[in-house]
Amino acid sequence: MNWRLPKTEDLFQMIESWQSESDVKCMADNHEAKAWREILLAAHEQAKKSLDIQTVKGHEYKYDLLFGLQMYESLNISESTASDDKFWIYLSIFVVPEVVFWRWGPSAHDRFYNNPRRIWLKVIWWYIHLSWQGNRDTTFQILENNSTDIVVQLVERSGPYGYRVKLCRTIMKVFDEYCRKQGKEDRIVFRKLMKLNTARLAVMEPALCEGEETGYVKQLFAALGG
């Protein structure tokens, strides 16, 4: 499918014209967009309700996680769709602009369209996808103690040729085990881990290591003294 979008200048004007929640209007009216809208609004309301919040301040990560898990399961899209920036820009601006606005406030151009690495819906989908442990409950458990910093560290380090999905899922699982042992979420360790990983990937292919991805990730942690 080809999501045709207006020019960047027009998108800029649209986002700028939204200064308060009442300015934001959903413009999609086709059948498919309505179905997506229903799914995403339900995920939004459900996440707000479980956290018992009206504004996102102070609950950013918890909200992203709950909303993300629900969106991931109910959107049920392929990786090929999810890697198309235009799809996410279309959803953000034309399908559920009020949700993105609620999360990021006015003039958040990067989160709507302007920076492919920061488009919020896309980032959250990939965060869940790269952490997915086969079902929602287990995925929630390994992610519940993380923070928005971990989201950025994981999703923005795609490397020049894309994500190694299995490796990411293994890292997230082992990192959670590590945090539980330490009794705290350690974002410094996660940053170090991802940096070391990037360096090693220049010469190693995790899937080819002894013990494959799991063996490789254990070695990473061992090198950090974990």
Add this chain to the structure above:
Amino acid sequence: MSSAIALYPVLTEELLRKIGLQVMEYEFKYDFNHQQRSLVAKPLQGFENNHTRLYISDESGEWDPNQFNFKFERTLLISNPYYLFGEQGIAVRDAELGIAVKWTSKPSKQRGVFIGSSISLEKSEKDVLVSINGEFSPGTLREHFDLTTILYLKKPGNPNHAEKHLANIAGIELGVLDSFTYYLSGQGSFFPVFSIQDAGPLWRAECNWQDPRVDPFDDTSFRILLNENHPHYKHIHSASGNSVTPLLKEIVFFAIQILIENVLKDVPYDEVINGTNADSGSICQAVKYFIDTFDLETSTKEGLAFTLRKNMDDKFGAMDA
């Protein structure tokens, strides 16, 4: 892009010759109603000589990577594997080497590895047949992907005195056998031309970049969309499907003019031509290539239109659209 300098011996041209490597072409297939159907990879025009860029074609026209899976099989024959092992080789004598196919797809934001069979002196000293296969689920791949066949160290060995310099950690890559890019859409055009179906005009060009010095020249930054629903669409392709029709040439000239003029609005001419600050593979570099190669006059619109047609017209054999 990162690169690494290997501090251990890896596969060289000379070693490749010595081991007598014969690589069979990939065979591509997909499952259709419990049956396997074949897909064919054809070289893009302009790449017939080295076959490094190909497009995947389905004779039946049914295959859609979003709905069907995609499988490959490949066989390699290594006549003299013993040259790979020992002091003069790349692995310890009692180590095990493996063949793998790495896949990467920037437009699909993913990569992975398929593991093939292994090579060791213990198994066989002569004529080793290595096979490898892989499968992608529907909806994994988009636009294009690369398949790179590599040799890697599967199991470390016990190095003797003369073998201490050899790589001996499982997972280390010891060389690339070959690499190909496969296109899934738009007949896999190198020059990014795609077909759409809507009520719009016959064609349009899309320019989509933040910074042409950095953003890569690919089908997300620049492309031509041809509208199959338009009544004149039939004039775009020749009956044989091989030659480029005058109409398509005109569309491409016009699109390149749009591309060049838009880039020169963002980046000063001197900067484009000197190549300063432009990343390799960037839109700026592509524009510099067009200007240099076809000696384009860019100071006026009419000059650009004239030189495009004068200098590029007979070059189309090498530029498929």
